[in-house]
Amino acid sequence: MKKLLKIMLIALCTILTVLVVFVASVYVVNLISNEREQGKIEAYGQKVLVDGKQMNVLIQGDGKETIVLLPGYGTASPVLDFEPLVKELSPDYRVVVIEPFGYGLSDDTDKVRTSQNIVDEIHECLQKLNIKKYTLMGHSIAGIYGLEYVNQYEKEVKAFVGIDTSVPQQETEELPVSSLQLLNQSGFYRLLLKVNPDQLLMPNVDQQTKDQIKMLTFRNFLNESQASEAENFTNNFKNAERLHFPKRLPVVFYLADQTEEETPNWKPMHEELLKNVDHGKVVTFKGGHYLHHTKSKEIADDVRDFLSNNERSR
Template structure:
């Protein structure tokens, strides 16, 4: 009797183990096939500029006399598409340039680590290649850190800085589990997780074809070597920015998501950044972290009002 029970138990365990193996192999294979298939379905947009011997993708829209340069938040799959609502509001008044850093959107992968120095240097080189030497810098999320370094290094080129729910240097930075993310990507589980989980960062007011493009580009880029490197460098990059302040005469405007609870002292941290500024303002709007998806009209209206009376 005991021998029979043991044999049945071993068979059940064997079936269970086999099911897990089949599941893992299926997830891996589907991810591999999908990655290759989707690459051929991604539509080109924007234009390439040569930066450090590689191609960096940028989009340009609008014919205004002044230029606004948009910088994305960390890990944004397709900045050129993600910023569409904001570009639509800005482009009647400004020339609008969206930068897709290496590892983002349709840009190449760089072999260089994603230090704040390299990211700022590459962004500046892209603008130099486009013969843009005077502009308003507008950035989402972690672009608040890179932007702080940027305006100190190229103060004579930047006419204003605008942060959209942007990071500030003294906020806490969590340890980044790069190896775990890399394993999830290679195994195919990141694709599975992204499919099963609702995407709170997704654009809502776009057609299904555009949503599909964003999905494919995001899967192409998710936790690629540059995104992983940027995550690993994040703590260092924030520490570098802690020694920096915005130039006193530079207009600085922050548009924040109201009632943010993820970071303690969110609004106070931004108020601290502009305490010595001659032209500084912090405004809050109801909405999520990707505030430009839902509040682009209000952001642009208030920016234009504040910037024109600076």
């Protein structure tokens, strides 16, 4: 019996040692990788001083009309994520991609991520760039911030374009922020992406751009800004319930059929937001939530028609 217990104890100690070494190795590899990647991240766009911090912005195209692009939640690099859509829009428009604090190459911030603070920062950025009239175009959570934005700055916004955008009435889930941050800090998030790289949703871009997106994902994943934003989801969605799109503002929603299948009343909730709008429509495309990765050309073509038709009718 003593011999058996001794063998079991040795086996248990061996297993624990292997586990400790494995966990430590994953942690150290992640630390070293993060350090190395800092020097490999390539700069793009330009910096704008907003609320005492640096906000990164890309401006492309020389069109007379301006389209401002806002990202969905947790997008590692809005500029690189929107690259296919920017390519389609920039021949006809001046396209401005804003990377909010905590996203892309913008600074992180400890300022609470309420819709009001986010809207104030985006507006200050546009004011600093001397951009006075523009179409606001956003993906996912930008539908909530955009609703707040167009109500505050109705005279500046010429139209709103939503890419599978969030709506105030949809159900929201609380993210386990602390657990996910621990997953990232421990290095296991990097390991999971190594094992299953398809978890990281990316547009159809070259390998160098994909590598940049991956490095920015590890750098920005649930940083202080994104953690605060997740913690404020419930309040931000709740506060948006009081808002409606201005009657004279042209609004178009591009919805993904996969989201419609997964989310009850997805299309009706968007149609409800348009019921008092003079010029509004909903278009459904086949695809997933990141429609701008797969349907950039179709979206850009329809945006041109929608904006030009509504410009003539005003």
